[in-house]
Amino acid sequence: MKCFLYELSESWKIAVAQMRSNMTRSTLTALGVIIGIVAVTLMGTAIGGIQVGFDKSMAIFGDDVLYVGQWPWKNVDDWWNYRDRKKIKTEYADGLNRMISMTPNSNLTIAIPTSSVYRSVKYTDSEVNNVLVRGTVSDYIITSTFDFKEGRFFNELESRAGANVCVIGYDVADALFPSASPIDKSVLINGQPFKVIGVISRQGSFLGLFSLDSIVVMPLPAFQKYFTAKSEAEILVKVKDKTKLVDAKDELTGLMRRVRGLPPEKRDDFSINEQQALKSTLDPIKNSIAIAGLFITGLSLFVGAIGIMNITFVSVKERTKEIGTRKALGARRRTILLQFLIESTALCLLGGFIGLTFAYVMCFGIGKAFPSFPINFSFNLVVVSMIVSVLTGLFSGFAPAWTASRLDPVTALRYE
Amino acid sequence: MNKLNSDVTRPRDPVVIDIENITKDYVMGEEIVRALRGVSLQIHHNEYVAIMGPSGSGKSTLMNMFGCLDTPTSGRYEFNGKNVAAMDDDELAAIRNREIGFVFQTFNLLPRSTSLRNVELPLIYAGMDPEAREERATQALVDVGLGDRIHHKPNELSGGQRQRVAIARALVNNPSIILADEPTGNLDSKTGEEIMALLEDLYSRGNTIILVTHERDIAAHARRTVHLRDGIIESDEVGVMPAMESMAAS
Numbered sequence: 001m002k003c004f005l006y007e008l009s010e011s012w013k014i015a016v017a018q019m020r021s022n023m024t025r026s027t028l029t030a031l032g033v034i035i036g037i038v039a040v041t042l043m044g045t046a047i048g049g050i051q052v053g054f055d056k057s058m059a060i061f062g063d064d065v066l067y068v069g070q071w072p073w074k075n076v077d078d079w080w081n082y083r084d085r086k087k088i089k090t091e092y093a094d095g096l097n098r099m100i101s102m103t104p105n106s107n108l109t110i111a112i113p114t115s116s117v118y119r120s121v122k123y124t125d126s127e128v129n130n131v132l133v134r135g136t137v138s139d140y141i142i143t144s145t146f147d148f149k150e151g152r153f154f155n156e157l158e159s160r161a162g163a164n165v166c167v168i169g170y171d172v173a174d175a176l177f178p179s180a181s182p183i184d185k186s187v188l189i190n191g192q193p194f195k196v197i198g199v200i201s202r203q204g205s206f207l208g209l210f211s212l213d214s215i216v217v218m219p220l221p222a223f224q225k226y227f228t229a230k231s232e233a234e235i236l237v238k239v240k241d242k243t244k245l246v247d248a249k250d251e252l253t254g255l256m257r258r259v260r261g262l263p264p265e266k267r268d269d270f271s272i273n274e275q276q277a278l279k280s281t282l283d284p285i286k287n288s289i290a291i292a293g294l295f296i297t298g299l300s301l302f303v304g305a306i307g308i309m310n311i312t313f314v315s316v317k318e319r320t321k322e323i324g325t326r327k328a329l330g331a332r333r334r335t336i337l338l339q340f341l342i343e344s345t346a347l348c349l350l351g352g353f354i355g356l357t358f359a360y361v362m363c364f365g366i367g368k369a370f371p372s373f374p375i376n377f378s379f380n381l382v383v384v385s386m387i388v389s390v391l392t393g394l395f396s397g398f399a400p401a402w403t404a405s406r407l408d409p410v411t412a413l414r415y416e
Numbered sequence: 417m418n419k420l421n422s423d424v425t426r427p428r429d430p431v432v433i434d435i436e437n438i439t440k441d442y443v444m445g446e447e448i449v450r451a452l453r454g455v456s457l458q459i460h461h462n463e464y465v466a467i468m469g470p471s472g473s474g475k476s477t478l479m480n481m482f483g484c485l486d487t488p489t490s491g492r493y494e495f496n497g498k499n500v501a502a503m504d505d506d507e508l509a510a511i512r513n514r515e516i517g518f519v520f521q522t523f524n525l526l527p528r529s530t531s532l533r534n535v536e537l538p539l540i541y542a543g544m545d546p547e548a549r550e551e552r553a554t555q556a557l558v559d560v561g562l563g564d565r566i567h568h569k570p571n572e573l574s575g576g577q578r579q580r581v582a583i584a585r586a587l588v589n590n591p592s593i594i595l596a597d598e599p600t601g602n603l604d605s606k607t608g609e610e611i612m613a614l615l616e617d618l619y620s621r622g623n624t625i626i627l628v629t630h631e632r633d634i635a636a637h638a639r640r641t642v643h644l645r646d647g648i649i650e651s652d653e654v655g656v657m658p659a660m661e662s663m664a665a666s
Contacts, residue, residue, distance in 0.1 A: 007541070325524040327485075330589075409485045413485070
């Protein structure tokens with residue numbers, strides 16, 4: 001064991017001396033690994049970033065809210081079975097709430113009707129297109145995860161009366177009121193003035209696809225008065241205990257069937273959606289992006305490994321006589337194997353370290369330049385890429401080191 | 417072990433190398449080259465033997481056998497009573513490390529390591545701890561007269577000094593034999609004489625030395641001369657110059 005340690009430290013010293021004396025060669029070879037590690041690390045960072053963004057986007061839906069809609073939140077092959085379903089109506093919420101209040105020990109708390117359309121929002125000369133305009137009730141705030149930048153949500157009175165008030169998203173506020181406060185100003189939607197009473201703080205975007213801040217929320221009666229045509233309704237139902245989500249879902253299915261008056265032999269003509277289901281639909285996509293990305297960037301690391309392998313073969317060839325001398329002095333096969341493995345590993349570790357530093361600087365730069373870009377440079381990544389470097393070194397050094405360890409001492413000593 | 421033989425020159429010393437009827441064949445393409453065709457020899461502790469012969473006589477092959485760098489095709493080889501012929505690579509490496517000190521014609525020093533590091537090398541492979549090995553290596557360098565050159569690299573040393581480092585490296589593990597393969601081949605004659613004087617000194621201090629050379633005046637330093645020709649021993653003579661002269665005449 002002791003002997004092994006001395007051999008190890010000896011091999012390490014040789015490796016360092018070898019790299020120093022062949023500076024250009026070592027640097028060029030390490031460059032392959034550097035590029036590989038930079039690519040893999042950046043990919044890892046991006047994947048980490050996607051994961052974080054994904055979780056953040058998912059959190060917006062809330063893990064204790066069920067969404068009753070016409071369509072399920074997943075890709076369906078038999079879309080024609082869903083197309084002809086009856087539209088979900090906002091009035092269902094009242095029925096549901098009544099039944100919830102009558103059910104003892106219900107797993108559900110409250111049902112909230114929502115209905116949405118896309119419209120332009122105007123203020124004086126400024127206009128924002130494609131804003132999600134949503135009508136709902138004052139209790140909507142219970143199921144939502146957002147905070148207010150300023151102002152407030154509409155109260156029950158405004159909600160019932162259908163007052164022309166609205167709460168606007170961060171992007172809308174930013175576009176229409178770049179300098180002044182939007183509170184108490186009136187914006188025009190479909191030519192109708194709505195008084196702004198609150199601004200929602202920044203929510204970000206959903207998977208980077210669409211902004212969650214381009215939204216206007218108003219009382220449902222007001223919404224229905226002006227935007228009934230082609231609006232899609234969705235009922236949000238808050239669950240009492242999120243650990244009993246399955247029970248809650250069953251209960252809600254039963255209630256919805258009663259609301260719809262479905263006889264037992266008929267299938268559900270509505271969909272109850274939840275965050276988890278969406279997650280399980282999107283997870284495979286996310287994972288295959290991650291695997292494909294790592295595979296492609298892994299190829300560049302593989303090319304780097306081949307470079308290391310090549311240079312280690314050259315090194316073995318060049319130092320054949322030295323290997324012979326070492327063997328004559330009592331170096332065993334293991335010793336020689338170890339020496340060249342450590343040499344290639346040291347080279348890869350150096351490359352890995354430099355690559356990681358580069359990747360870190362790049363991540364930092366990208367993070368500074370594009371704050372919205374999902375980047376997640378974690379400590380795990382450092383450990384993993386160092387391990388990958390070592391494995392690359394062992395992998396690429398093995399064949400040459402094995403060759404070296406098997407050299408016949410007589411032949412090696414005679415080699416010029 | 418003290419195996420005695422009737423024709424042994426110094427019956428009082430134990431046998432270090434005991435070979436009997438060894439052969440070595442090499443396959444060179446289609447042809448089989450018979451480098452050794454049945455060599456028997458015993459070398460005792462504290463002998464000074466020169467192995468001579470023209471090129472192709474098998475003396476390099478015999479030296480590789482002595483040095484445990486190679487194993488015979490057939491025949492018996494015992495080193496200090498251990499059967500070398502049956503050993504695997506790593507066992508041979510251990511024997512080389514502990515029992516044999518190599519001195520090469522081309523010195524074979526590691527070019528980027530200091531004298532001290534070069535001399536330490538066999539001790540590293542022997543698993544000695546760093547303090548002890550530095551002390552031993554330094555002492556070995558002092559013994560060969562290089563006490564002031566321990567931190568020099570080979571390219572900062574003269575040829576003679578390099579060979580002294582190599583001799584210190586050969587000595588450092590207290591081996592049973594010192595195997596010098598043309599130790600003066602790359603040196604001028606004056607430096608060569610200095611190296612031979614050093615070997616003489618080591619011999620007088622009780623070391624066993626096997627010298628492989630094709631130069632008669634170098635071989636003349638040895639106390640016993642084994643002459644090889646075509647893979648067999650042509651003559652095995654004890655004594656210094658006179659024997660040499662007669663052999664040259666034959």
